[in-house]
Amino acid sequence: MRYTPAVVLILNLWALAGQASADAFDNYTNSVLAKVPEAKGVQNIPKLTTAMMVEHSRVLPGVPGTFLVVVTQEGRMSKLLVQPARQRVGADQSIPILLIERFATFREGEERSIHSEGKMIRVFPDFHFDLDMGQVVPAKLGGDLHFVDKGPGSYVEVLGKARMYLVTQHLVEAGPKKLTRPAVGTKFEPHFFDGEYKLYDDGRRSGRLEIHVAENLEVSGFYYSDKDGRKYAVSGKVGNPTHAIRFRITFPQTAQSFEGFMFTGDGRAIAGSSRLQERETGFYAVRLEK
Numbered sequence: 001m002r003y004t005p006a007v008v009l010i011l012n013l014w015a016l017a018g019q020a021s022a023d024a025f026d027n028y029t030n031s032v033l034a035k036v037p038e039a040k041g042v043q044n045i046p047k048l049t050t051a052m053m054v055e056h057s058r059v060l061p062g063v064p065g066t067f068l069v070v071v072t073q074e075g076r077m078s079k080l081l082v083q084p085a086r087q088r089v090g091a092d093q094s095i096p097i098l099l100i101e102r103f104a105t106f107r108e109g110e111e112r113s114i115h116s117e118g119k120m121i122r123v124f125p126d127f128h129f130d131l132d133m134g135q136v137v138p139a140k141l142g143g144d145l146h147f148v149d150k151g152p153g154s155y156v157e158v159l160g161k162a163r164m165y166l167v168t169q170h171l172v173e174a175g176p177k178k179l180t181r182p183a184v185g186t187k188f189e190p191h192f193f194d195g196e197y198k199l200y201d202d203g204r205r206s207g208r209l210e211i212h213v214a215e216n217l218e219v220s221g222f223y224y225s226d227k228d229g230r231k232y233a234v235s236g237k238v239g240n241p242t243h244a245i246r247f248r249i250t251f252p253q254t255a256q257s258f259e260g261f262m263f264t265g266d267g268r269a270i271a272g273s274s275r276l277q278e279r280e281t282g283f284y285a286v287r288l289e290k
């Protein structure tokens with residue numbers, strides 16, 4: 001462990017300042033989306049009108065926008081926040097558009113791994129949106145959603161084999177998990193490491209770290225990359241001294257090792273160094289609490 005007390009202090013301040021929690025949209029992982037078609041308060045709809053978007057614009061707690069779940073034509077689960085909008089054309093005219101505030105399409109069989117995602121996408125009338133590609137496409141290329149402006153109002157229709165679900169009631173399964181910080185006393189216990197953390201690695205990588213410590217002090221768990229949501233196995237051991245931890249994240253082509261110490265005053269964070277392909281850097285992990 002080659003870092004000075006000043007570095008530890010800086011890491012501590014960064015950890016406390018950088019702690020962030022996911023919102024209700026983020027909590028809809030692939031496993032939760034799979035339950036949507038049969039869930040209470042969900043409508044399987046062939047098209048979504050402007051009036052429906054306005055009526056159901058605040059279903060997710062603290063998150064504005066109409067929440068849709070789409071099974072794409074290629075069979076992937078996708079989630080979207082949308083709203084009706086208008087695009088100025090010239091000095092005194094405007095046309096209706098569909099604004100996709102954000103969307104994410106998951107990889108098959110993965111809990112958090114993202115196939116495609118995007119934010120603030122404008123879909124103009126008669127264009128399609130392909131959720132697998134994550135792009136607006138012309139009608140001749142197909143897609144999953146089609147924005148239509150006809151007659152008295154505009155609407156979004158689902159295409160081909162795709163299925164669209166309007167969520168009118170927030171799913172209990174998407175609620176935040178209750179995460180608690182252990183009551184750290186005068187004697188440090190190995191189980192204090194149990195929990196979920198936001199891991200920051202060298203200012204280059206970040207993700208969600210889940211740790212469980214067995215009675216034999218062996219560490220197991222998973223790491224979910226913020227880059228694409230991919231899931232990787234975690235293994236290691238705690239002890240010597242009791243507030244020390246050594247663990248590895250195993251990637252497809254390599255593994256990264258971490259050595260750190262938990263803050264014994266409150267158990268809120270772990271700070272230390274990591275090694276990836278002979279390059280040693282610093283990391284810190286902040287406990288997630290809700």
